[in-house]
Amino acid sequence: MSRKSSDHEYNLRSLSNLMGERRKKPNDDTGERSLIKAASSSSINSQATATAASTGDLERAARKQFQEDVTPSFVYVLAGFSALGGFLFGYDTGVVSGVMLLLKKEMNLSALWQELLVSSTVGAAALSALAGGVLNGFWGRRPCILLASFLFSVGAVMLSVAPSKEILLVGRVVVGLGIGVASMTVPVYIAESAPTHLRGRLVTINTLFITGGQLFASVIDGAFSYLPKDGWRYMLGLSLFPAVLQFFGFLFLPESPRWLIQKGKTQKARRVLSQIRGNQNIDEEYDSIKTSIEDEEKESGGDGPVIWRMLTYPPTRRALIVGCGLQMFQQLSGINTVMYYSATILQMSGVKDDKMAIWLAAVTAFTNFTFTLLGVWLVEKVGRRKLSLGSIAGTALSLFVLAVGFLVSAQHSPPITLHPADPSTLNNTCTTYGFCSDCMLNPDCGFCYLLNGSSVVDSSCDHVNKASTGEAAWGRCSNETAMADGTFWAYNYCPTSYSWTVLMGLVMYLIFFAPGMGTMPWTVNSEIYPLWARSTGNACSSGVNWMFNVLVSLTFLHVTEYLTYYGAFFLYSGLAALGFLFIYGCLPETKGKKLEEIESLFENQLCTCGVSDSDEGRHVEYIRVKGSNYHLSDNDASDVE
Numbered sequence: 001m002s003r004k005s006s007d008h009e010y011n012l013r014s015l016s017n018l019m020g021e022r023r024k025k026p027n028d029d030t031g032e033r034s035l036i037k038a039a040s041s042s043s044i045n046s047q048a049t050a051t052a053a054s055t056g057d058l059e060r061a062a063r064k065q066f067q068e069d070v071t072p073s074f075v076y077v078l079a080g081f082s083a084l085g086g087f088l089f090g091y092d093t094g095v096v097s098g099v100m101l102l103l104k105k106e107m108n109l110s111a112l113w114q115e116l117l118v119s120s121t122v123g124a125a126a127l128s129a130l131a132g133g134v135l136n137g138f139w140g141r142r143p144c145i146l147l148a149s150f151l152f153s154v155g156a157v158m159l160s161v162a163p164s165k166e167i168l169l170v171g172r173v174v175v176g177l178g179i180g181v182a183s184m185t186v187p188v189y190i191a192e193s194a195p196t197h198l199r200g201r202l203v204t205i206n207t208l209f210i211t212g213g214q215l216f217a218s219v220i221d222g223a224f225s226y227l228p229k230d231g232w233r234y235m236l237g238l239s240l241f242p243a244v245l246q247f248f249g250f251l252f253l254p255e256s257p258r259w260l261i262q263k264g265k266t267q268k269a270r271r272v273l274s275q276i277r278g279n280q281n282i283d284e285e286y287d288s289i290k291t292s293i294e295d296e297e298k299e300s301g302g303d304g305p306v307i308w309r310m311l312t313y314p315p316t317r318r319a320l321i322v323g324c325g326l327q328m329f330q331q332l333s334g335i336n337t338v339m340y341y342s343a344t345i346l347q348m349s350g351v352k353d354d355k356m357a358i359w360l361a362a363v364t365a366f367t368n369f370t371f372t373l374l375g376v377w378l379v380e381k382v383g384r385r386k387l388s389l390g391s392i393a394g395t396a397l398s399l400f401v402l403a404v405g406f407l408v409s410a411q412h413s414p415p416i417t418l419h420p421a422d423p424s425t426l427n428n429t430c431t432t433y434g435f436c437s438d439c440m441l442n443p444d445c446g447f448c449y450l451l452n453g454s455s456v457v458d459s460s461c462d463h464v465n466k467a468s469t470g471e472a473a474w475g476r477c478s479n480e481t482a483m484a485d486g487t488f489w490a491y492n493y494c495p496t497s498y499s500w501t502v503l504m505g506l507v508m509y510l511i512f513f514a515p516g517m518g519t520m521p522w523t524v525n526s527e528i529y530p531l532w533a534r535s536t537g538n539a540c541s542s543g544v545n546w547m548f549n550v551l552v553s554l555t556f557l558h559v560t561e562y563l564t565y566y567g568a569f570f571l572y573s574g575l576a577a578l579g580f581l582f583i584y585g586c587l588p589e590t591k592g593k594k595l596e597e598i599e600s601l602f603e604n605q606l607c608t609c610g611v612s613d614s615d616e617g618r619h620v621e622y623i624r625v626k627g628s629n630y631h632l633s634d635n636d637a638s639d640v641e
């Protein structure tokens, strides 16, 4: 072994011994000091020493390494309890599809009431996310999370004992108010408490909990759908447990240290910082937060509502555009319609058993969850920008594949050969269609056919049974006994041998969307605003997310009616491609930056596609101002004509 490498090994050993010592004696500052001394006097990074690295660099590197190695587990506990808010967000939005299947039969709900019970939650979430900004600023993050878990608990009780549809509606609104507040507060609270090197990962865990909640909801939907009565009460009531757990957990968890410093509660802030940093030396972090708050206050200047100050101060205005744009494109990529219609999409690809549909939705939720986990792993490795760009490019491509799948399926859609008069209604619209592709777009009709080998014969378009879309209102496909061997009922889809393209598109979609576009909009928003604008910025961007969520889900059926399925997916694919350009032009890399350093990334950025010449989107060398002037920015502040 050469002298150099044995030196290196020795120094590594002494470094790790010191770290070991330090772990045993967390209150002893000398451990850290001698560690830094050891590192700086060593050839631990022999290459760097040989080149330009100064003692200061080594000290910094050693301190960073040291802090990374002694991250106390408390911060994970804090993130875990906060992310229960994400779990409830996912559970309460996901469980409703199974609930509606049972409720509409038991309470005999009209289409309007079904629509109200589903969208009231999302609508309430949009409003409360916006209001949550003001509450976060005044009360702090902790009371807002306590409020959200209280609302989740009250809502769960109301829903599980609801004697009427009116009480159900109130319960769904209460739960929605909780979701909105949680969705904007939790990422901010985690980001403000996490150490820089773990921030992205811990905030992304919140989205993992969202998709985990959706997965759990789909399994519960499947399990309780077998109950003859009141299954929906259990489905809705189960969310009480995580809600109560979060409430009690938060009675013991601290306020965000950054919010405390901003409000001048400096002693308390120091105590909290020491608690969550495991008694590491917190002076540097404390001072840098304090200085940046003072600077920010000077810079953002002026009075007036925060949103006004954000819009009139260019860096926060740019950050707001990036944050809201990311959330908008997340929803415009159609995640919730793809999830909602995944059972139908999977049925198209050959699964005939209707009872399987509910479990198929669980498979989709499982895939979404698994690939979100990939995002948690990737976020600190490849960074936010590359992850978002790769994800949205893949999402656009997958949507294109889905669209082509639907197009080919429609072009090979089986013709309708039988046109029997419908005895059950005066309206014979269904029987007039010539092809299955037209029949399936009308929500009142379904396709009834016989399979002879693999070819479709004796097909008709019949009225659907309103109480159960799994059968026709009358005739050969009206119930299981009427259905002879080889007779099938297809609602909302057409049997085709090209459906594998659609299935491939769906799987690709989830693989690409979940790790990046599913997670990054929440993660990036939690870190791009300076402290004074953070609550308002997150309130606006979360509000945008919920508004586009409602918009996309409410318009999906109309869009498919006008543009057909393939048209709708071509449209989503185009929107995702636009999202790619937006992210390429506007999103800087925030990985590894302190929250206090991130504002500067928006100082010289213009939201013009392709102006950034660096992959990291950080060093914008030339930017176009008013179409003709070019500035050299970031490293060199001189102006160039």
Ligand SMILES: O[C@H]1[C@H](O)[C@@H](O)[C@H](O)[C@@H](O)[C@H]1O
Residues within 6 Å of the ligand: 207, 210, 211, 214, 330, 335, 336, 368, 517, 518, 519, 522, 545, 549
């Ligand atoms: O980030 C989440 C996640 O991707 C969910 O699966 C989706 O349902 C939500 O709308 C989204 O905000």
